[in-house]
Every structure is written in structure tokens, then in C-alpha cells.
Amino acid sequence: MSEQPIADLRRHQPRFSGLESGHRACTGCGEALGARLVTEAAGPDVLVANATGCLEVFTTAWPQSSWRVPWLHSLFENAGAIASGMEAALKAQGRPTKVLAFAGDGGTFDIGFQALSGMLERDHNVLYVCYDNEAYMNTGIQRSSSTPHAATTTTSPAGKARMGKRHLKKDIVSIIAAHHVAYAATASVAYPSDLRKKVRRAMAVEGATFLQVHSPCPLGWGHDGAVSIEVARLAVQTGLFPLVELERGSLTGVMPIREVRPVRDYLRAQKRFVHLFADDPRAREELDHIQALADHNIERYGLRGDRPDALDSEGADTVRRGGARWA
Amino acid sequence: MRDMLEGSQAIARAVALCRPQVVAAYPITPQTHIVENLSKLVADGKLTTELVSVESEFSAASVALGAAAAGSRAYTASSSQGIMLMSEVLFNIAGLRIPLVLTCANRAIGAPLSIWNDQQDSMAVRDAGWIQLYCADNQEAVDTTIQAYRIAERCEIPVMVCVDGFVLTHTMEAIDLPTQEQVDGFLPPYRFNRALDPRRPISIGTLVAPEYFSEVRHANHKALERAIDEIEAADRDWAEVSGRSSGGLVEVLGDPEARIGILTLGSATGTLLEALDEYPDLGPVRLIRLRCFRPFPFEALRRACAGLEQLAILERALSPGLGGIVGTEVRAALADLEGTLHIRDYAVGLGGRDIPLSTLPRVLEALAVPESERFRILDVNLEQLPEEDR
Ligand SMILES: Cc1ncc(C[n+]2csc(CCOP(=O)(O)OP(=O)(O)O)c2C)c(N)n1
Ligand SMILES: [Mg+2]
Numbered sequence: 260m261s262e263q264p265i266a267d268l269r270r271h272q273p274r275f276s277g278l279e280s281g282h283r284a285c286t287g288c289g290e291a292l293g294a295r296l297v298t299e300a301a302g303p304d305v306l307v308a309n310a311t312g313c314l315e316v317f318t319t320a321w322p323q324s325s326w327r328v329p330w331l332h333s334l335f336e337n338a339g340a341i342a343s344g345m346e347a348a349l350k351a352q353g354r355p356t357k358v359l360a361f362a363g364d365g366g367t368f369d370i371g372f373q374a375l376s377g378m379l380e381r382d383h384n385v386l387y388v389c390y391d392n393e394a395y396m397n398t399g400i401q402r403s404s405s406t407p408h409a410a411t412t413t414t415s416p417a418g419k420a421r422m423g424k425r426h427l428k429k430d431i432v433s434i435i436a437a438h439h440v441a442y443a444a445t446a447s448v449a450y451p452s453d454l455r456k457k458v459r460r461a462m463a464v465e466g467a468t469f470l471q472v473h474s475p476c477p478l479g480w481g482h483d484g485a486v487s488i489e490v491a492r493l494a495v496q497t498g499l500f501p502l503v504e505l506e507r508g509s510l511t512g513v514m515p516i517r518e519v520r521p522v523r524d525y526l527r528a529q530k531r532f533v534h535l536f537a538d539d540p541r542a543r544e545e546l547d548h549i550q551a552l553a554d555h556n557i558e559r560y561g562l563r564g565d566r567p568d569a570l571d572s573e574g575a576d577t578v579r580r581g582g583a584r585w586a
Numbered sequence: 587m588r589d590m591l592e593g594s595q596a597i598a599r600a601v602a603l604c605r606p607q608v609v610a611a612y613p614i615t616p617q618t619h620i621v622e623n624l625s626k627l628v629a630d631g632k633l634t635t636e637l638v639s640v641e642s643e644f645s646a647a648s649v650a651l652g653a654a655a656a657g658s659r660a661y662t663a664s665s666s667q668g669i670m671l672m673s674e675v676l677f678n679i680a681g682l683r684i685p686l687v688l689t690c691a692n693r694a695i696g697a698p699l700s701i702w703n704d705q706q707d708s709m710a711v712r713d714a715g716w717i718q719l720y721c722a723d724n725q726e727a728v729d730t731t732i733q734a735y736r737i738a739e740r741c742e743i744p745v746m747v748c749v750d751g752f753v754l755t756h757t758m759e760a761i762d763l764p765t766q767e768q769v770d771g772f773l774p775p776y777r778f779n780r781a782l783d784p785r786r787p788i789s790i791g792t793l794v795a796p797e798y799f800s801e802v803r804h805a806n807h808k809a810l811e812r813a814i815d816e817i818e819a820a821d822r823d824w825a826e827v828s829g830r831s832s833g834g835l836v837e838v839l840g841d842p843e844a845r846i847g848i849l850t851l852g853s854a855t856g857t858l859l860e861a862l863d864e865y866p867d868l869g870p871v872r873l874i875r876l877r878c879f880r881p882f883p884f885e886a887l888r889r890a891c892a893g894l895e896q897l898a899i900l901e902r903a904l905s906p907g908l909g910g911i912v913g914t915e916v917r918a919a920l921a922d923l924e925g926t927l928h929i930r931d932y933a934v935g936l937g938g939r940d941i942p943l944s945t946l947p948r949v950l951e952a953l954a955v956p957e958s959e960r961f962r963i964l965d966v967n968l969e970q971l972p973e974e975d976r
Binding site: 303304305306308309315316318319320321322324326327328329330331332333334336337339340341342343344345346347348349350351352356373374376377380381 | 635652655657675783784
């Protein structure tokens with residue numbers, strides 16, 4: 260490859276970007292990357308309903324905004340319903356524009372769950388994207404029902420009597436799939452072309468679709484912003500965050516893992532799990548427990564692949580297709 | 587043409603005449619008949635709209651917000667617990683300056699659980715930033731609904747049309763429904779300047795830091811104040827179309843020269859008017875109806891109260907620990923008359939307690955006692971309470 264600077268190369272790609280640089284996200288923020296990838300693939304002909312959370316806050320400090328798509332933030336827990344209303348309006352007006360709903364894991368798994376479930380049940384033509392960073396990051400790292408078992412947050416700290424969060428991460432994609440929506444999938448910012456492909460798939464569906472994007476949070480997870488992608492990739496390679504696709508409730512696609520990594524490799528990279536590496540029998544028990552959860556995922560979804568690791572091969576093609584929509 | 591219609595049915599027909607493109611509501615007594623009637627109009631092909639059958643009032647208000655922001659005329663309705671569940675969205679709608687119309691079929695708020703009428707629900711959200719109009723009867727509910735859309739869309743402020751639950755929503759009345767041509771002539775198609783559109787992407791609902799927040803609130807407040815003119819104009823212009831005024835901001839009934847006044851909101855107006863006929867020996871009484879509660883019509887209220895020596899306020903809600911809500915605000919508006927104007931404030935008709943015609947003489951009698959409490963709940967039967975609660 261030539262020594263051309265990245266910025267120069269970018270200019271040669273007619274890429275639509277719905278989220279511009281200059282926003283106030285932390286370095287290495289998974290959500291910022293995720294939202295950029297999603298809007299790139301979804302293209303400019305969209306309306307966005309954004310729940311309260313980091314993504315909303317770091318992109319729109321009045322009088323500035325990083326969004327190049329029409330965007331509305333209302334509340335923490337109503338993105339599903341706001342998007343439903345937008346879609347109903349577009350339908351009434353006969354406009355083909357697609358509606359996207361963006362929310363964090365708190366806005367999706369917890370407080371906004373009812374509005375989301377209603378949106379899915381009524382099958383609004385909306386792609387709902389959950390940027391899953393596994394805690395309430397905007398308010399300073401509190402546990403959500405997406406926080407993994409044993410992770411520490413400010414409301415699930417580790418101490419003499421506790422080993423971090425006591426409960427399991429909610430299996431949201433299965434709950435979504437139980438609404439029998441046409442398409443529900445998980446993705447990770449560590450696999451951008453897979454993520455874009457899933458967005459395009461969802462965009463092609465007329466009806467409610469759902470994408471859960473695993474989005475590392477350097478501040479909340481306790482790792483350097485420079486290794487966000489590596490950390491996110493380990494979540495997939497250990498089996499702790501399976502990349503799957505479900506159509507009308509049936510499993511139709513998985514991202515195979517050729518070389519399964521032990522969960523320790525993933526956990527050790529993050530301060531939120533540091534207590535699991537203390538010389539403490541409870542810590543060893545928790546580690547075994549988490550390994551068992553990963554093994555269960557691998558078994559359940561048949562993740563052990565014999566084919567080569569899907570490490571992003573169709574990226575260039577994806578970018579061009581995103582650009583074509585914009586042109 | 588005059589039809590015998592139930593209040594809710596009349597309201598639903600009025601809403602349909604306004605051609606909303608998106609309707610979202612959730613059942614709750616006494617609002618339910620409105621959403622049922624709208625659903626039937628849709629099913630019968632008499633109303634073309636996206637009817638979104640939401641899973642909660644919270645989502646009903648959110649759907650209406652999203653729809654109006656995306657460029658469609660939107661409608662929702664609720665009562666009581668539903669208004670409470672919506673309240674976060676109601677503040678948001680007003681803060682975002684989204685024009686839409688909501689019918690509040692007024693009902694008490696639990697606990698204790700009560701499905702019956704008072705006005706605690708709309709009063710609880712009086713500071714949300716909505717325009718609030720209180721209807722005296724069902725004809726007004728119809729006319730005010732139509733006016734509400736014009737006001738909301740011209741001012742970019744949401745309008746809450748308040749109708750007393752059961753007393754209005756479930757009562758049959760002869761209603762003069764306007765024609766579609768009349769409404770179309772009065773109410774132009776919905777056009778929202780800030781509608782979300784990919785050809786002109788804007789961000790709505792951004793984070794606002796302290797250096798701008800006061801300015802946003804100032805703009806909100808001034809817009810509400812300026813809405814006074816649009817509310818009056820809508821009533822005047824609609825009167826020209828329909829031949830009926832709904833009372834503008836503040837309506838003066840009874841004897842306009844009387845030194846004794848009673849002020850109320852909503853359907854109690856009709857009861858008091860009838861009581862004036864029933865008890866002609868009580869002497870001249872000026873009946874003042876506050877149709878517009880937000881924005882608060884200071885000037886119109888002061889004009890309506892000019893020359894009064896005694897004023898009783900009858901309201902269907904209260905602020906526990908303070909007293910009357912309307913009464914407190916009216917007192918503040920008339921503060922410089924204190925000394926010459928004796929004001930007493932009574933909560934009546936709470937949780938569906940009947941307001942009989944005899945309320946009028948009892949209120950006037952209570953008002954005449956100079957050393958009486960500034961506020962009290964009328965008709966409390968102390969014998970029903972244990973000693974320590976009296
Ligand atoms: C009704 C309500 N409760 C609480 C809050 C405070 N709050 C704002 S964002 C947030 C957490 C957001 O978490 P998540 O959805 O996971 O998004 P993230 O910031 O992690 O991206 C909370 C608790 C709120 N805005 N509204
Ligand atoms: Mg989060």
C-alpha cells in the first residue's frame with residue numbers, strides 16, 4: 260500500500276457519513292464508531308429518533324450538532340414510540356424514508372423496553388439500533404440489565420460481600436426475536452463490514468428490525484481507548500458476545516469463531532473485571548461461571564467454525580455501496 | 587345540522603373534521619369513548635389516518651410527538667393516570683415546541699382510586715408549557731378542538747382541550763357539527779417549519795448548557811404570553827364561520843354589573859347559570875368563567891373582575907398544603923385589589939362529588955362570612971372521618 264495519508268484516501272471514497280467528526284465522545288468510544296458505521300450503511304434518506312444517553316449528549320451540544328441526518332431526541336425511554344410516530348407520519352405522507360431509532364442498553368433493555376416492545380409488536384417500519392456498552396455510561400457507569408455478570412459498576416461494585424453484578428446479562432436479542440420480527444441481529448464495532456451488511460439487510464426489510472451493536476466504553480469498562488477494537492473482538496472470539504442473525508424468530512446466521520479464546524483473555528483486558536483475578540476462591544468460581552456462560556453460547560448457537568475467521572474482508576465493497584446511495 | 591351526540595362522540599367527530607394524519611391513544615375511563623369513536627370512524631372509512639394502537643399513554647404522547655415532528659398533524663387524548671404517565675412527554679412536547687392537540691377528559695387522580703371527574707389531572711401538568719382551554723359544554727368542546735389546531739399550529743405550542751369527564755364526555759347533547767368545508771376553510775393543512783426531512787437535516791432536542799437554557803425558557807414563556815392573541819383570534823374567526831363563540835379567554839355571564847362574583851372553569855359554569863335562575867332572590871351575581879387557564883389571561887381576568895367587592899372561586903382541584911390552585915393564581919392576579927376585594931376559594935366536585943344547584947346559595951353564604959378561611963373543600967362530611975382526621 261502507498262504512503263498516502265488516510266485523510267487523502269478517504270477523500271477518494273464517496274462515502275456518506277451521517278455522523279461527522281468533532282463531537283465530544285471519549286477517544287475509543289464504541290458508540291461513536293457504531294453510529295457512524297450504521298448511518299454510513301443506512302444512507303442519508305433516514306430520520307433518527309435518539310434516546311437520552313451518551314450518544315445524544317456527545318453529538319449535540321447546542322448550538323452544534325454532528326448529525327448530517329434529520330435527528331430528534333425526546334426522552335430516555337421513548338425512542339421506540341417516537342420512531343413509531345415518525346414512521347406513522349411518513350406512511351401517512353407516502354414517503355419512503357426509513358426511520359432509525361438509536362438507544363443505549365439502558366434505553367433498550369430497561370427503561371425503554373416497553374415502548375420498544377410496542378413498536379415491534381405493531382411492526383413499524385423502523386430499524387432500532389441498540390448501542391450496547393453494558394451500563395448507564397452517560398450518568399457515570401451504573402449497572403443496567405445488560406451489564407454482564409460479575410462486572411463492577413458504580414451500583415454493582417465489588418467488595419468484601421459482593422463480586423460485582425449478581426445477575427446475568429439479559430438475553431435481549433432472544434426477547435426481540437420472540438416478537439417474530441423479520442430481522443433481529445447482533446453486531447460488533449470490531450467487525451465493521453459485518454455490521455454494515457446487517458444494517459443493509461435490516462434496511463431492506465419492510466417492518467420492524469433490531470440490531471444490537473456491542474460498543475466498548477473505555478471509561479466504563481476500564482481499558483485504553485486505543486484497544487477498544489481488540490477488546491470488542493475478544494468479546495466475540497470468547498463466545499461472550501455471539502454475533503447472530505434471527506429471522507422471524509429462527510436463527511439464520513452466526514459469525515463462526517475459528518480459534519475460541521478463553522474468557523480470561525477478554526476479562527483481563529478490562530478493569531471492571533479486575534476483582535476476578537484476585538487470589539480468592541470466589542473469584543475463581545466466578546471465572547469458571549463466566550467461562551461456562553461463553554461455552555453455553557458457543558454450544559447454543561453453534562459458533563465453533565472450521566472456516567477462517569471472518570475478519571472483515573468485504574470492507575471496500577461495503578463503502579462503495581454506501582457511497583452509491585448517497586450519490 | 588344538529589345531531590344528538592354523546593360528548594366523546596362529538597369530540598371524535600370534531601377531531602376527524604380536523605383531518606389528523608396520525609392518532610395515538612390508550613383507553614382510560616372517561617376518555618375511552620373518544621378513542622373508540624375514532625377507531626370506529628377509521629374502520630368505517632370515514633377518517634383516513636394512521637391509527638397507532640399504542641401500549642401505553644406514555645407511548646401515545648410519544649407517537650404524537652414523533653408524528654408531528656415528522657410533518658403530520660397528530661392527535662392524542664387521555665385522563666387522570668394516563669395524563670400522569672404522559673407527563674414527562676408532555677413537558678418534552680412543549681419544550682420542543684411541537685404543535686399538537688390533546689383532549690383531557692378530566693378525572694381525579696388516585697390514590698384513592700376514582701374514575702370520576704375533577705380537574706386534578708390537567709392542573710397537575712399546568713406548568714408543562716401547554717395551552718390549556720377548559721370547555722363549559724360539548725358544543726364548546728367541538729368548537730374548541732377545531733380552534734385548538736389552529737392555535738397550536740400558528741404558535742407552535744401544544745394545546746390541551748379540557749372537558750369534564752362523564753359530565754361532558756358521557757352526556758348526550760344536541761350538537762351542531764360544522765361541515766368539512768367550514769373546517770377546511772378555517773384550518774389550513776398542517777405545515778411544520780421544523781419538520782424532519784432528509785433534504786434539510788436538522789437536529790431537534792439537543793443538549794442545552796446553562797449559557798442558553800434561560801434564553802430557551804424565556805422564548806417559551808414569551809410565546810405562551812403571545813398566544814393570548816391567537817386564542818382570541820381563533821375564537822373570533824371561528825365564530826364568524828360557525829356563528830358561535832366559545833368564550834374567548836374569560837367569559838362573563840350572569841349580571842356583569844354585580845358586586846358579587848363567582849369564578850369557575852369547565853362544566854360547573856352551566857350548573858351555576860342554572861342555579862342563578864333557580865334562586866332569583868339571591869341578588870345580582872356575576873359569573874366569571876376562566877376558559878383559558880394557560881396562558882394565564884391577566885388582563886382579561888382583571889377586566890372581568892372590575893368593580894367586584896366579593897369573589898368566590900370554585901375549582902375542581904387543589905394543591906394539598908397550599909389550598910386552591912386557580913384561587914391562588916387569581917388572587918395573585920388581583921393582588922392590588924386586596925383590601926377592597928374579599929376573595930374566598932372553594933374546592934368542589936372532587937372525585938365526582940356532585941355539584942348541585944344548591945351549591946350557589948351555600949357558596950354565597952360562606953363568602954359573606956368575613957372571618958372565614960381563605961380556602962376550604964366544600965361539602966366535607968366530617969362525620970365520615972375518624973376524629974383525628976377531621
Ligand atoms: C426517566 C429518566 N430517568 C433517568 C434518566 C437519567 N439518565 C440519562 S441517560 C441514562 C443512562 C443511559 O444509559 P444507556 O441507555 O445505556 O446509554 P449510554 O449512556 O450508556 O450510551 C440515565 C440513567 C433520564 N434521563 N430519564
Ligand atoms: Mg449504556
